[in-house]
Amino acid sequence: MDVYVLWYGRQLPDGRWTGMNIGYYSSMQKLEEARDRMRQRPGFRDYPEGFSVNSYRMDEEYDDPMFFTNWDGPIKDGESMQN
Numbered sequence: 001m002d003v004y005v006l007w008y009g010r011q012l013p014d015g016r017w018t019g020m021n022i023g024y025y026s027s028m029q030k031l032e033e034a035r036d037r038m039r040q041r042p043g044f045r046d047y048p049e050g051f052s053v054n055s056y057r058m059d060e061e062y063d064d065p066m067f068f069t070n071w072d073g074p075i076k077d078g079e080s081m082q083n
Contacts (some may be wrong), residue, residue, distance in 0.1 A: 001058045004031040008038070011048040021052075028055075 004027065009019030022038060025031040035051055039055045044051075 002055050003028075003056045003058055005056065006031050006035055007039075007052045007054065008044065008050045009032055009052070010047045022051075028053075 004025045006025065007019065008022055008023040009017060011017050023031075025034065030054060038051070039048050045063060058071075
């Protein structure tokens with residue numbers, strides 16, 4: 001099963017970026033319907049190019065070897081992820 005994620009992000013007038021996760025959908029059609037609704041709302045309609053879509057396969061591991069490029073091994077009991 002795939003899950004579809006609708007995200008929105010844009011740059012503010014002062015140069016900072018803002019964004020939000022709009023929602024998770026069981027089909028691309030439902031996501032597109034939600035995106036069409038959101039495009040009518042204030043804030044979103046002024047920057048319609050801010051929408052982005054990702055899809056993920058449920059119940060599977062993502063084992064991209066580039067994900068852990070700075071991997072130092074497992075965290076031991078009592079250690080923190082932040083050094």
